[in-house]
Amino acid sequence: MEHLRNRLNGFFINFHDVAKIINDTFYWTFLSPFKGKSIRLKSTIYEMVKAGYNSIPIITIISFFIGIILALQSAYQLKKVGALIYVANLVGVSITRELGPIVTAIIVSGRSGSAFAAEIGSMKAAEEIDALISMGINPVHFLVVPKLIALMVMMPALTIVSDFIGIIGGFVLSISILEIHPYNYFQQTVNALLIKDIITGLVKAWAFGIVITIVGSYQGFKVSGGAEEVGRRTTSAVVSSIFFVIVFDLFFTALFYYFT
Amino acid sequence: MEYVIDVKELFTHYGRREILRNISFSVPKGLITVILGGSGCGKSTLLKHMIGLLKPTKGNILINGKDITLMNEEELNEIRKKMGVLFQGSALLNSMTIAENVALPLKEHTNLKESTIDIIVRMKLDLVGLSGFGDFYPSQLSGGMKKRAGLARAMALDPEILFFDEPSAGLDPVTAAGLDELIINLKNVFKMTIVVVTHELPSVFKIADYVIMLDMGELIFKGTIDELRNSNHPKVKIFLERKPDESVYSPEDYFRYIAGD
Numbered sequence: 001m002e003h004l005r006n007r008l009n010g011f012f013i014n015f016h017d018v019a020k021i022i023n024d025t026f027y028w029t030f031l032s033p034f035k036g037k038s039i040r041l042k043s044t045i046y047e048m049v050k051a052g053y054n055s056i057p058i059i060t061i062i063s064f065f066i067g068i069i070l071a072l073q074s075a076y077q078l079k080k081v082g083a084l085i086y087v088a089n090l091v092g093v094s095i096t097r098e099l100g101p102i103v104t105a106i107i108v109s110g111r112s113g114s115a116f117a118a119e120i121g122s123m124k125a126a127e128e129i130d131a132l133i134s135m136g137i138n139p140v141h142f143l144v145v146p147k148l149i150a151l152m153v154m155m156p157a158l159t160i161v162s163d164f165i166g167i168i169g170g171f172v173l174s175i176s177i178l179e180i181h182p183y184n185y186f187q188q189t190v191n192a193l194l195i196k197d198i199i200t201g202l203v204k205a206w207a208f209g210i211v212i213t214i215v216g217s218y219q220g221f222k223v224s225g226g227a228e229e230v231g232r233r234t235t236s237a238v239v240s241s242i243f244f245v246i247v248f249d250l251f252f253t254a255l256f257y258y259f260t
Numbered sequence: 261m262e263y264v265i266d267v268k269e270l271f272t273h274y275g276r277r278e279i280l281r282n283i284s285f286s287v288p289k290g291l292i293t294v295i296l297g298g299s300g301c302g303k304s305t306l307l308k309h310m311i312g313l314l315k316p317t318k319g320n321i322l323i324n325g326k327d328i329t330l331m332n333e334e335e336l337n338e339i340r341k342k343m344g345v346l347f348q349g350s351a352l353l354n355s356m357t358i359a360e361n362v363a364l365p366l367k368e369h370t371n372l373k374e375s376t377i378d379i380i381v382r383m384k385l386d387l388v389g390l391s392g393f394g395d396f397y398p399s400q401l402s403g404g405m406k407k408r409a410g411l412a413r414a415m416a417l418d419p420e421i422l423f424f425d426e427p428s429a430g431l432d433p434v435t436a437a438g439l440d441e442l443i444i445n446l447k448n449v450f451k452m453t454i455v456v457v458t459h460e461l462p463s464v465f466k467i468a469d470y471v472i473m474l475d476m477g478e479l480i481f482k483g484t485i486d487e488l489r490n491s492n493h494p495k496v497k498i499f500l501e502r503k504p505d506e507s508v509y510s511p512e513d514y515f516r517y518i519a520g521d
Contacts, residue, residue: 123354130308130347131345134343135340135413136336138342215470
């Protein structure tokens with residue numbers, strides 16, 4: 001009974017903390033700029049470079065491979081019905097609607113979600129967060145808002161890169177191994193892709209950016225012990241942000257399926 | 261005597277554990293008050309309450325007559341601008357240089373020009389004996405220098421009250437004595453009210469004007485440094501004579517304890 005009550009209590013405290021960080025983050029990002037508390041531009045740009053620009057190489061390589069894999073896998077089935085040209089449709093639509101955003105989100109979770117948790121966590125362990133508060137500086141405003149804005153901008157941008165490179169991957173495989181004429185492949189892709197497919201993918205990516213920032217920062221702020229806990233929280237930041245990215249993916253996919 | 265901080269009947273808990281029990285005292289203006297006590301007696305927790313990082317379960321803390329336990333975050337920030345805190349590990353932001361660290365409160369809370377801020381930063385660094393170290397990162401400095409840099413940052417906004425959490429922790433005796441000297445100079449030159457949390461006896465006798473002593477979350481002594489020396493309170497005497505606290509375990513009890521009985 002005692003045990004159950006403690007568990008329940010812990011759950012409500014966690015719930016309260018999550019609600020508080022979401023509330024604070026949105027307040028300091030969207031409302032406080034109108035009250036004369038400007039956003040820290042320099043560190044926002046710094047975060048954009050770190051989380052966005054620096055992950056272009058890895059996203060490029062992985063998206064290229066995913067494009068090839070997708071083309072091969074769909075050719076395996078489509079060859080049987082003699083509809084090899086539809087590889088272009090499959091690659092184009094599944095990359096822009098699904099794989100581009102999700103692959104980007106998983107890479108950014110691993111790179112930046114963990115970095116956010118480690119950075120904030122080690123600051124918490126070294127009393128730096130307490131120091132910020134004692135100087136009258138809100139740590140969410142100081143640390144989380146630049147990261148949030150950076151990811152809200154960079155996630156869609158990286159997704160565009162991923163979409164483009166993924167389609168190129170499928171294209172390269174199709175014109176070489178599958179011997180589809182390049183112009184036909186190009187035409188087929190252009191006809192298959194709707195602007196809606198690309199937009200819904202980018203909306204997802206934007207939402208994933210928010211999820212990754214909030215989860216990473218939350219885990220960082222939850223650190224109360226020393227270095228060992230920073231490591232534990234960093235791991236759970238990655239695991240839980242991938243989990244929540246997929247939950248939100250399901251939600252948005254269902255939403256777009258019925259309402260677009 | 262004029263008082264800057266009044267703590268009234270303060271109780272606080274971590275979960276169900278009681279950390280501070282019925283603490284009441286006042287901090288006199290323009291003097292150095294030392295909060296003394298053994299490890300785990302609640303003195304750092306008490307400090308965190310005084311700077312508004314933690315809220316008590318019960319009781320009031322008045323700073324210049326205003327109750328900070330009833331304030332919202334915005335009102336608290338106004339009070340915090342008049343306080344400087346030097347944390348135990350100095351808590352400098354590792355991603356910034358020393359000069360950027362000192363400039364941070366100035367950039368956040370004033371509309372001063374970049375060039376003015378530069379001058380103030382240089383003055384503050386001179387004051388703590390760190391001139392020329394502005395472009396170094398915290399990781400490139402020694403423990404004592406980090407503490408001095410943390411002190412420069414705490415003084416950036418010319419606070420009325422300065423708080424020190426274990427200033428001599430982790431420092432060699434010479435460096436620690438240097439820091440004590442600096443604290444005394446600050447009091448004499450700027451007439452600041454200073455609150456120091458520590459358990460280092462040599463440091464206490466050197467800097468303290470007024471002493472508050474905690475034991476197991478209770479206040480057991482408050483008074484001037486001379487009154488501390490002449491105190492007859494058994495726990496105070498044990499602490500000053502650096503004897504182990506015998507009341508915890510008698511030899512028989514200790515044997516039972518280690519035998520797991």
